[in-house]
Amino acid sequence: MEKRQTVPILTVENVSKNFGGVQALRDGSFELNRGEVVAIVGGNGAGKSTLAKIISGAYVPDSGCICINGDEVKRSDHSVSYMQTCGIEVVYQDLALVPNMTAPYNLFLGRIPTKWGIFVNEKKMREKTREVLAQLNVTTVQDLSQPISSMSGGQQQSIAIGRAIAWGSEIVILDEPTAALGPNETSEVEKLIEDVRDKHGTSFILISHNLDQVRRLADRIIVTHHGITSQEFRRDEITSDRLVKAITLGE
């Protein structure tokens, strides 16, 4: 397969992170290929969020290295904005959106297009928003002048995912993307993730407590246990029982 020949889009090697005396992550390692969905699962405090925050740039690792497209990220560069320029975006569980603002403003948060330097280019925002929503096959969001607080949780999360992919990002970290959503909205968002992966070849890192969801979406599953990325499974080789055992007992 040709995918195998190319360099992984993201390589995490022996990354460790301490908080005070607590070792949150020890020698975490994994690879992410283009267009792949890798899930990170584990119990509370197993280090999965720490790993995600290191990749997003929010935490700087104590040791180990991260390579994007084969290039190592220098420790001095390691920050959220640097990772964004490398094409890494995060979708948070608590819908990191501004509720009182409209869908276009949320999509363009921090990147509002301007006219003459200071004025908002609303027309461009609306056009791009429609484009992104069409790409995502989101048909439920019609009225772009409504604040998003009037939308359903699923629609809001679509916009959050739209924001993550609208700017050509290659790796999207999904931090419990459906934890705040109901069952219908969850399947809506899951479908959206698969669509985006198929259409844009975006790679996803999925952090989830929902093991069924993980088995539905992920190509590979990485289990963290007590701060160690203890095991890795392919989707087709794992059963629920095996996964639960790996998470709870680390075996």
Next chain:
Amino acid sequence: MINYFKIIKPSISTKKIEKLRDYVPFIAIGLVILMFWMISGDRFMSVRNWTFIAQQTPVLMLLAFAQLIIITTGSIDISVGSSLAFSAFLGAIGMLWFGDVGLIVGVLAGGLVGMVNGIIISLLKIPSFVATLAMLIIVRALVIIASDGTSIYITSGTGASGGNITSVTAPWLLSMGKFPAIFIIAAVVAFSMWIFYEKTVFGQQLRAVGGNEKVLRLVGINLTLFKIKVFAAAGLMVGLAACVNLARAGAATPQAGMMMELDAIAAVALGGTPLTGGYGSVVKTIIGALTLTIVRNGLTIAGVPPSWSQVALGVLLISAIAISLNRNKIDVVK
């Protein structure tokens, strides 16, 4: 299967009520005008009185704009009254030293106070209420120290000024404080403020910060710098208000602007802007400032003693907010 979680959709009538809330400031000002017209008749509804109201409102309106900028981000600035006295005083000093253009010193002084507010709040991470309360006290004290308790007068040059009175001759400034000029200045500033608040990226970011500050940090906006800019912008508006007040009052007094911070907040609130941030309207803030001025004016004309008119203003404020804000949407009231 019975659907126990049937969603009750709001009927059309409640939606209409929701829509109506948006117009409460306009309805309120209409009722207030009607009421005073009925009580005082032509003494209230005269060209002379409305000219007076048009002269009274601009200073409050500009202070309310400054407050609106800050309240939209979810913060508050209660130092604007002291800042007004400080800016007016420095504006007068500037004119003593540099002539007419020295008035700009006053505007910049307001910006400086705002910037210091912003630095205290964003770098020292002190809540805006406490930080600006401290600045309210400090800046007022600075004005009293610097002025030694005396005032600087603006004269038209015709009257003889003598003795140990400090004065600046600037008839143009005094004419700025009179009806047609002050109204035009107010209109120009109001229009610029509307453009700034509704159409610029900065104006929209004010709302975003008020809506969910954490998210803006996640998308990589430097909030420390942004907040300093917000308070500095509001400070410049206070500086402008101080210059207009200087023109109106004809003097920079150490007591200028006392309690004006509360009027400014009240005007914003009367305009239906929630103090929790995220929302706001320039037009309704103008209406709020106008309502406040009209009520004060109307009560005076109706012969209500000043203390009782304060009570009436308080009641008006509470009722206007009770009606205009949909508190179902607010989870926690603090």
